[in-house]
Structures are given as C-alpha cells and as structure tokens.
Amino acid sequence: MKESPFLRRAIKPQRPAKNPLGRDEIVRAALRIVKTEGIDGVSMRRIAAEFETGPSSLYAHVTSKDELLQLMFDEVCGMVEIPPLDPPRWKEQILEIARASHRILLDHYDLARAALAIVPTGPNALRASDAMIGMMLAGGVPAQHAAWAMDRIFLYVTADAYEMSIWRGTATEEEAFPAELERDLRAYFEQVPVDLYPNIRAHAQELVSGDAEARFEFGLALLVDGLGKYVTK
Amino acid sequence: MKESPFLRRAIKPQRPAKNPLGRDEIVRAALRIVKTEGIDGVSMRRIAAEFETGPSSLYAHVTSKDELLQLMFDEVCGMVEIPPLDPPRWKEQILEIARASHRILLDHYDLARAALAIVPTGPNALRASDAMIGMMLAGGVPAQHAAWAMDRIFLYVTADAYEMSIWRGTATEEEAFPAELERDLRAYFEQVPVDLYPNIRAHAQELVSGDAEARFEFGLALLVDGLGKYVTK
DNA sequence: TTCTACTGGCGAACACCGTTCGCGTCAAGT
DNA sequence: ACTTGACGCGAACGGTGTTCGCCAGTAGAA
Structure with a gap:
C-alpha cells in the first residue's frame, strides 16, 4: 500500500522549511x-x-558537549573589542581588554563557569591573549612576566565573572540583587561570636x-599595577 | 505465616552492625x-x-547536595593551619594562609570547583577569613582594603586550584603530567600563523x-605586594 | 503482656542529563 | 528504474538529584 498523499503533504513541507543546522547555527x-x-539550561536536548x-542530530556537527562549550567560549571571545x-x-x-572580557x-550569564574549565586555544581567545601580551611588551614588561601575567589576569577575570553570576543567580527571585543580599550577609556577620571572629x-x-564592579576593579588594579615593578626599559 | 527466623538472622545482625550515619559521617x-x-564522583548514590x-537515606541528615557541598567545603577549610x-x-x-588553602x-582534587560556587560563611571559612583580615590590619592596611583584598586573594587561590585540577585531570592517562601537555601546547603555539598571532x-x-606552582606564586605575589601601597601607618 | 501509634530508613520512581546504536528514508549514481 | 550509500534522528542506556510512600521496629498505653 502506498503512502497516503495527505500524510506526505503534512510531513514533507516542513522538511525543506526546517531550520538547516550546522556548527555555527548550533553554537x-x-x-x-x-x-x-x-549554562545549566544548555543541554543537548534543549539545543536540539x-x-x-x-x-542525536547535533552529534553530526559537534563531537561532544565539551567541544560545543569550547566553540561557544571562543565565539564569545570574538566579541571582545581589541583596541x-x-x-x-x-x-x-x-x-580595557580585561573589562571588556x-x-x-x-553578558552571557553563567558561561564563565564553562570558561574556567577550558584551555583557551581557540582563534578568538588567542587573538585576545596575543593582544594583551603585545600591550605588556609595549610597556616594557619582559616576555616571561608578560606571558604569566596575561594568564593570571584572564584567570582572575573569568573567576570573578563566575562568582558574580552566582550571586546574581541566587537573587533571581523577586528582589533587587545587591540590596537584599548585602543586608542579609551583613546581618549575619554582625551576629557572629566576637571572641572567635573579632575582625569579621x-x-x-x-x-x-x-x-x-568596585571589587572587580580593586583586584584587577592590584594585578595590573603590580606589573610596573617588572618593567625594564 | 511468620517470618523465617533464619532470614531474620541473616538480615538482623547487619542492622545494628551497619555503619551508623549522621551528618559528619556523610561529609x-x-x-x-x-x-x-x-567532584563528579561525589553523587548521592555513590555516597549512599x-x-x-x-x-534517599542521606536526605534525613542533609537537605540537599548543595548543603552537603557547603559542609564539605567548610570541613576542608578547617584543615588550613592558621599561624x-x-x-x-x-x-x-x-x-602562608593562601598557600595552605x-x-x-x-589535596582534594576537584573540590575547588564546588568551592567557587560557595559563599564562604561556614565557621571554618570564617576563621580563615578573619585571620587574614587580622594580618592585613596588623600590617596597616585600612579595613576597607583589607576586606576586599581578603576576598580577592581567596578568589584567586580557589580559581587557580580549580584550573590546576583540570590540567591534572586531562593528563590522567598514562603520562607524566607537565611534560606531555607542555610539549603539545608549545608545539601548537609555535605552529600558529605569525601574522595573526605574532606575540604568541x-x-x-x-x-x-x-x-x-611558579605561576600561582607569580599572581599571588602581584596581589599581596600590591597591598603595600595602601598601608597607612 | 498485648495492642496501637508513630517515627524514620529506604526502595522505587520521576524527570532530567550526555551519548550511542541502528533503522528508515531520501538522494544521487549507474 | 534500480541500487547503493549516507545521513538524520527515535529510542534506549546508564547515569544524575530529589520525592513519595510503604513498612519494620520501637516505644508507650491499656
């Protein structure tokens, strides 16, 4: 028995009209x-x-979720403007580069969590790394220190972004973020036994x-200003 | 029909001999x-x-996995020696405190990953925080800067520990860790297009x-030395 | 002593996850 | 026109955190 033409009509038209998928579309x-x-919302099922x-359709274009996360991270690295x-x-x-990153x-919520687990070797990540090293060299920082400092600064940037995303996540319910949490946390610190934790x-x-932002800038300034002492020019 | 006494013998003896479980035992x-x-090996089923x-038995002593992770983290905080x-x-x-942490x-593998997602308010975490603030105050760092710097330093310590655990994890197969990865990564950097990434x-x-360790110390030194400029004494 | 009431451990199930296998369909080549 | 090949993807596997409700065991009341 031949297939019902009606059924084909109902199914077929959506096939060519279906979103064509490739690596870029998936990312x-x-x-x-x-x-x-x-980032917890990004599951293969959710993307599919x-x-x-x-x-399973995604695995034709991406070998694993891990690879997908790397592609996502590098795509995002491509968005940082490099002066x-x-x-x-x-x-x-x-x-400027640190702030932009x-x-x-x-701006991508949780993504920093995945970024922390990635060795940044994608083309766009390399571009940002190369630029920052170039700036340090231009400032007279020796290559060895420049290489390490670049690594440390991006580690700090990513870690802080992750931490901030957590705070924002916990306050997702019906409250202005900074006010409520700050109040609760201070109340907790003020109620702590004074003999055990005098300074807190x-x-x-x-x-x-x-x-x-002020906390982020404070730590960033410590890292960048400290570089000055290695300058040899 | 009554239960077989034999069956009871087989079952009953292991009941009182069974590991008694409580919060501490679970942690x-x-x-x-x-x-x-x-950390991925730590599942409720695995612990049970x-x-x-x-x-399900664990939920009598712990309200969620999240709480368990907090308890684990604080327990580990209790292991850092405070001079x-x-x-x-x-x-x-x-x-010293930073290195010990x-x-x-x-020493606990991946645990830093969970630590990054935790607001450190447990008794042992507070103990370490209080001690570090005390040291800064003793050195003449103003309270505001001391509070922020303590936060930044622990963020850096945790982030670096996490990053290191990842590297160690990828090299888990049959190779001495630093050698192979360093070689591969350098080979990759040396083969990158020179016009796009001259510095790399x-x-x-x-x-x-x-x-x-050298990288960790480099970043840590930047953070701590930089504190000097805020000293008012 | 016997019956009842309750408490707490935990087996089974739910709704997810990443990944794999192999079927079935469709398109291109002969 | 028929065969063949490739590829999309449904279903399944073994995992996850968490919840629900049963049932055994104990303690207390009669």
Missing part, C-alpha cells in the same frame, strides 16, 4: 540559550529542541560594602 | 570520595553506597614555561 542557538537560561529535532596598540597607554589598554562573560564582627560593614 | 565519606574520584544504602599573628611578618603570613584544595608565536616558550 549560536546555544549562546542564545545560555544568555537567558544559564530549538531545531525541532532530537539530541589598536598605543604603547604609552599600555596599562590602561590592559584594563569581563563584561561579555557576564568589627568590619562587617566593610566586608559587604562596595558593589561588584 | 567524611564524601571527602574520601572527592579525594580519589573527583559507602553506607550500603540508597540515596599566630606576627605583625612584622604580615605579608609572609598572608602568603591552595594546597588543601588541591614569538613567545611560545615563555607561555608554557614554569610549573604550576
């Missing part, structure tokens, strides 16, 4: 999901659903004060 | 597992198996040189 869909639902298919080299402003330029990671008790205010 | 078992199998029971305050050596003492995190190409050697 883009995954980035769309991570932005709104976080975006193309109205099953998870043209300006040697006198080398320190400021390093801060930080901002773009935060005495400085509860300082411990919770300052918004996330 | 200890989980730490035992994370040491050898990593340690007590020859099912996962008695010695104001003239304040910088060196900060390095780093070492103990690494030129300094491949510097990028991969230095063992993990």
